[in-house]
Amino acid sequence: xxxxxxxxxxxxxxxxxxxxxxxxxxxxxxxxxxxxxxxxxxxxxxxxxxxxxxxxxxxxxxxxxxxxxxxxxxxxxxxxxxxxxxxxxxxxxxxxxxxxxxxxxxxxxxxxxxxxxxxxxxxxxxxxxxxxxxxxxxxxxxxxxxxxxxxxxxxxxxxxxxxxxxxxxxxxxxxxxxxxxxxxxxxxxxxxxxxxxxxxxxxxxxxxxxxxxxxxxxxxxxxxxxxxxxxxxxxx
Amino acid sequence: xxxxxxxxxxxxxxxxxxxxxxxxxxxxxxxxxxxxxxxxxxxxxxxxxxxxxxxxxxxxxxxxxxxxxxxxxxxxxxxxxxxxxxxxxxxxxxxxxxxxxxxxxxxxxxxxxxxxxxxxxxxxxxxxxxxxxxxxxxxxxxxxxxxxxxxxxxxxxxxxxxxxxxxxxxxxxxxxxxxxxxxxxxxxxxxxxxxxxxxxxxxxxxxxxxxxxxxxxxxxxxxxxxxxxxxxxxxx
DNA sequence: TGATCTTTTGTACGATAGTACAAATCACAT
DNA sequence: ATGTGATTTGTACTATCGTACAAAAGATCA
Numbered sequence: 001x002x003x004x005x006x007x008x009x010x011x012x013x014x015x016x017x018x019x020x021x022x023x024x025x026x027x028x029x030x031x032x033x034x035x036x037x038x039x040x041x042x043x044x045x046x047x048x049x050x051x052x053x054x055x056x057x058x059x060x061x062x063x064x065x066x067x068x069x070x071x072x073x074x075x076x077x078x079x080x081x082x083x084x085x086x087x088x089x090x091x092x093x094x095x096x097x098x099x100x101x102x103x104x105x106x107x108x109x110x111x112x113x114x115x116x117x118x119x120x121x122x123x124x125x126x127x128x129x130x131x132x133x134x135x136x137x138x139x140x141x142x143x144x145x146x147x148x149x150x151x152x153x154x155x156x157x158x159x160x161x162x163x164x165x166x167x168x169x170x171x172x173x174x175x176x177x178x179x180x181x182x183x184x185x186x187x188x189x190x191x192x193x194x195x196x197x198x199x200x201x202x203x204x205x206x207x208x209x210x211x212x213x214x215x216x217x218x219x220x221x222x223x224x225x226x227x228x229x230x231x232x233x234x235x236x
Numbered sequence: 237x238x239x240x241x242x243x244x245x246x247x248x249x250x251x252x253x254x255x256x257x258x259x260x261x262x263x264x265x266x267x268x269x270x271x272x273x274x275x276x277x278x279x280x281x282x283x284x285x286x287x288x289x290x291x292x293x294x295x296x297x298x299x300x301x302x303x304x305x306x307x308x309x310x311x312x313x314x315x316x317x318x319x320x321x322x323x324x325x326x327x328x329x330x331x332x333x334x335x336x337x338x339x340x341x342x343x344x345x346x347x348x349x350x351x352x353x354x355x356x357x358x359x360x361x362x363x364x365x366x367x368x369x370x371x372x373x374x375x376x377x378x379x380x381x382x383x384x385x386x387x388x389x390x391x392x393x394x395x396x397x398x399x400x401x402x403x404x405x406x407x408x409x410x411x412x413x414x415x416x417x418x419x420x421x422x423x424x425x426x427x428x429x430x431x432x433x434x435x436x437x438x439x440x441x442x443x444x445x446x447x448x449x450x451x452x453x454x455x456x457x458x459x460x461x462x463x464x465x466x467x468x469x470x471x472x
Numbered sequence: 473t474g475a476t477c478t479t480t481t482g483t484a485c486g487a488t489a490g491t492a493c494a495a496a497t498c499a500c501a502t
Numbered sequence: 503a504t505g506t507g508a509t510t511t512g513t514a515c516t517a518t519c520g521t522a523c524a525a526a527a528g529a530t531c532a
C-alpha cells in the first residue's frame with residue numbers, strides 16, 4: 001500500500017469519484033433516490049456504470065458517502081454559529097441569532113463543496129419524504145445532538161415556553177425549510193412573480209422572521225384559558 | 237322501472253377497485269411512488285396485478301385517480317370552513333379561524349373516505365418531494381385557487397403585512413404541515429417522549445398557534461429599520 | 473337457460489434495474 | 503522502460519419493473 005506522500009495533498013486530477021458524487025447528489029436531490037438509476041448517475045458524471053460499483057460498492061453506499069461528506073461540515077458550521085449566537089446578550093436578538101444559525105447553513109454552502117448547502121438540504125428533505133432507511137439512520141445519529149443543542153438554546157431564550165412547544169415549533173421550522181428548498185417555484189407562482197422562491201437570501205430572512213415570531217408565541221397551555229378560542233363550524 | 241339506474245353508481249359489492257385505491261394510497265404515502273410496484277399494490281389489496289391495469293390502465297392513472305378522489309372533497313371542506321372563518325368578527329380570532337380552516341382538513345378526514353385526510357396529505361407531501369409530474373399538474377390546477385383564497389383571507393386580517401410576506405409564511409405553513417405528517421416520530425424523539433408527533437389534535441393546535449404568530453410577525457421591510465439586526469459571525 | 477358484458481386471473485414480453493467480474497487502461501515508483 | 507496496484511471499461515447475469523392480452527370466472531337480463 002503505497003500512499004502518495006510526495007505530491008501535495010491537493011491532488012488535482014479529474015477525479016471521477018467526485019464527479020459521481022456530485023452527479024448523484026444533484027439527481028437524488030431533484031428526483032429522489034428510487035427514480036434515479038446508477039446508469040443515470042454514471043452518464044451525468046461522464047463515467048461508466050461499473051465505476052460507481054467500484055467506488056461505492058452499492059447505490060446505498062453512494063448515498064451514504066454523500067451524507068458523510070456533508071454532515072460533518074454542516075454540523076460544525078452550525079455549532080460555530082450557535083456558539084456565536086449564544087454570546088448575544090439581548091434575549092430577543094439572541095433568539096433571532098440562534099434561529100439564523102440553524103437556518104443559514106442549510107441554504108448556503110455548508111462546506112467547501114460548491115453551493116452544496118442548499119442542494120444537500122434538499123436531498124435530505126427528499127430522502128426524508130421517501131422514508132429512505134440509509135438516510136434516516138445517519139440523520140438521526142448525526143443531527144439529533146445538534147437539534148437538541150438548538151432546542152436548548154431556544155428554550156434558554158424563552159424560558160416560559162414549555163420544551164414540548166419548542167420541539168414542535170422547531171419541527172415546523174425544519175419542515176418549512178425543507179419545503180422551501182423542494183418547491184421554491186410555488187412561492188413565485190402564488191406571489192404572482194412578486195417574490196422569487198429560489199432566492200436564498202429572501203428565503204432565509206423570511207424564514208427567520210416568521211420562525212422567531214412562531215417561537216415567541218404564547219405556550220399552548222396558557223394561551224387557551226387567556227382568550228376564548230374561536231370555534232368554527234361549517235354551515236349545516 | 238325496467239331500466240334501473242346504472243349499477244355503476246349504486247353498486248355495493250366488495251369493490252376490488254376501491255381496495256386497490258386504498259392500498260395504493262397507503263403504500264405511496266409511506267414509501268413514495270417509485271419505490272412501490274404495481275405488484276406490491278395488488279398484493280396489499282388482495283388483487284391480481286392485471287386487475288390494476290384493467291381498472292386504471294397505468295400506474296400513473298392509478299395515482300391520478302387517487303388525487304381525483306380527494307381533491308374535490310378536501311377543497312370543498314376547506315371552502316366551507318374558510319367561509320365560516322371569514323364571518324368571525326374579531327380580527328385576531330378570524331386569523332386563527334382561517335388558519336385552522338386551512339390546517340384541519342389536511343389532518344382529519346377530508347371526505348367520506350375513512351381517515352383519508354392525513355394519509356392523502358402525506359401522499360401529497362411525498363409526491364411533492366419526489367417531483368412527481370402527475371401530482372404537480374393536478375395539484376397546481378386544483379389547489380392554487382384555494383391557496384389564493386386563503387392568502388387573501390389572511391391578508392384581510394393583516395392589511396399591514398405585504399402580500400409577499402403572507403405568501404412566504406403560508407408556504408412555510410404548508411411545509412410544516414407536510415413535514416409533521418411525514419416524520420411525526422421525530423417530534424416524539426426530540427421531545428424525549430413528552431409529545432406524540434402522531435397525535436393529530438396536538439399537531440393541529442401547535443401548528444395553528446405557531447402559524448398565527450408567524451403571520452402576525454412584522455413585515456420584513458419595516459422590521460429591519462426598527463430594530464438592528466443581530467449580526468452573527470463565527471469566530472474566524 | 474343462454475347470451476352478453478364486466479371483472480378477474482394467469483402468463484408473458486420487452487425494458488430496465490442493481491451489481492458482479494474479467495479485461496483493458498492508467499499512474500507512477502523503481 | 504517496466505512492473506504493479508489503482509482505476510476504468512465493457513459486458514453479462516439475474517431480478518423486477520410496467521404493461522399487454524387471452525382465457526377463465528362472474529354477473530345480468532331477455
